[in-house]
Amino acid sequence: MLKRLxxxxxxxxxxxxxxxxxxQTLAELIDLxxxxxxxxxxxxxxxxxxxxxxxxxxxFEQLVWAGYLKDWAGPADGERPSAxxxxxxxxxxxxxxxxxxxxxxQSILLGAVEKGLGGCMVGSIHRKELAxxxxxxxRYEILLVLALGKPKEQITIESTEITGDIxxxxxxxxxxxxxxxxxxxxxxx
Amino acid sequence: MLKRLxxxxxxxxxxxxxxxxxxQTLAELIDLxxxxxxxxxxxxxxxxxxxxxxxxxxxFEQLVWAGYLKDWAGPADGERPSAxxxxxxxxxxxxxxxxxxxxxxQSILLGAVEKGLGGCMVGSIHRKELAxxxxxxxRYEILLVLALGKPKEQITIESTEITGDIxxxxxxxxxxxxxxxxxxxxxxx
Numbered sequence: 001m002l003k004r005l006x007x008x009x010x011x012x013x014x015x016x017x018x019x020x021x022x023x024q025t026l027a028e029l030i031d032l033x034x035x036x037x038x039x040x041x042x043x044x045x046x047x048x049x050x051x052x053x054x055x056x057x058x059x060f061e062q063l064v065w066a067g068y069l070k071d072w073a074g075p076a077d078g079e080r081p082s083a084x085x086x087x088x089x090x091x092x093x094x095x096x097x098x099x100x101x102x103x104x105x106q107s108i109l110l111g112a113v114e115k116g117l118g119g120c121m122v123g124s125i126h127r128k129e130l131a132x133x134x135x136x137x138x139r140y141e142i143l144l145v146l147a148l149g150k151p152k153e154q155i156t157i158e159s160t161e162i163t164g165d166i167x168x169x170x171x172x173x174x175x176x177x178x179x180x181x182x183x184x185x186x187x188x189x
Numbered sequence: 190m191l192k193r194l195x196x197x198x199x200x201x202x203x204x205x206x207x208x209x210x211x212x213q214t215l216a217e218l219i220d221l222x223x224x225x226x227x228x229x230x231x232x233x234x235x236x237x238x239x240x241x242x243x244x245x246x247x248x249f250e251q252l253v254w255a256g257y258l259k260d261w262a263g264p265a266d267g268e269r270p271s272a273x274x275x276x277x278x279x280x281x282x283x284x285x286x287x288x289x290x291x292x293x294x295q296s297i298l299l300g301a302v303e304k305g306l307g308g309c310m311v312g313s314i315h316r317k318e319l320a321x322x323x324x325x326x327x328r329y330e331i332l333l334v335l336a337l338g339k340p341k342e343q344i345t346i347e348s349t350e351i352t353g354d355i356x357x358x359x360x361x362x363x364x365x366x367x368x369x370x371x372x373x374x375x376x377x378x
Contacts, residue, residue: 041357047377098291120226143288157224168230188236189325
């Protein structure tokens with residue numbers, strides 16, 4: 001069952017933008033994050049939610065999309081995320097966040113998939129500009145932005161044994177192909 | 190459903206050590222990790238599996254357990270993990286692993302819970318000694334060790350609003366209590 005969720009949890013970057021996501025839905029996803037493991041149980045992560053058009057636009061403008069798709073600057077208007085979750089590290093709790101944000105980001109996205117949504121972890125962020133735009137205190141380090149919405153694209157998993165490379169690509173039918181390394185390459189002992 | 194898994198996925202540190210875990214089970218968990226998101230899809234993580242008594246002991250000796258339980262040095266013989274997964278970063282692929290290991294560690298542990306197992310992410314590791322003992326090439330950075338087994342302890346989640354602190358503790362019935370921050374403390378905008 002979990003495997004079905006994990007397989008369906010692709011990095012979606014095109015959405016039905018008119019599909020609204022309620023703040024309550026985002027809060028339910030954060031409640032999953034809340035119950036996750038955290039290094040030394042410090043729980044230093046804080047979250048900013050966005051599901052309104054205006055705030056969504058401010059966040060969208062500070063994200064860099066899909067580095068390997070050189071001729072695609074990101075989702076066009078109409079295909080943009082309906083919501084965002086900004087994951088912050090609270091430096092008043094600790095200065096190092098280990099992989100806590102990976103733990104919660106994955107849990108949030110799996111939760112989104114279970115709700116019929118999908119999303120993408122965006123790590124390429126104009127951090128200074130985003131902090132300024134949303135008036136985020138220097139107390140918080142911007143770790144990741146999760147873009148969320150109702151997916152509007154088909155993504156298929158391939159093997160790097162076939163593609164010879166890890167770079168994802170889109171075919172002429174706009175299907176997004178993601179090469180993954182085979183099991184015997186990643187288990188080394 | 191996912192919430193049930195996430196809630197049940199506690200950081201277990203005492204196990205029914207005589208409960209065997211097959212290598213095939215560990216490989217199935219790595220197959221979940223294989224399908225997870227990875228920064229720039231680089232997939233730099235590699236995995237070492239252990240489910241035999243001898244290798245388990247070598248790994249166990251290099252782990253530091255439960256920092257807040259000052260009078261507990263770790264699980265006694267008979268309550269130790271039945272298996273381990275060592276998560277490595279392959280520096281020939283990239284030098285920085287972001288939060289990839291958090292993403293896969295959480296996915297692996299959720300998979301373990303679904304299989305009736307449980308485990309703990311251990312970040313406090315005698316890395317040099319572990320690398321030497323298992324002859325792990327300097328090519329690989331040791332990121333995390335996942336201890337796995339059939340849990341033999343009861344863990345309850347509490348609110349930091351009650352405990353006033355994030356430190357986990359054991360009561361006199363050996364129940365492990367883990368305080369988590371409430372939702373309105375971690376959603377800040």
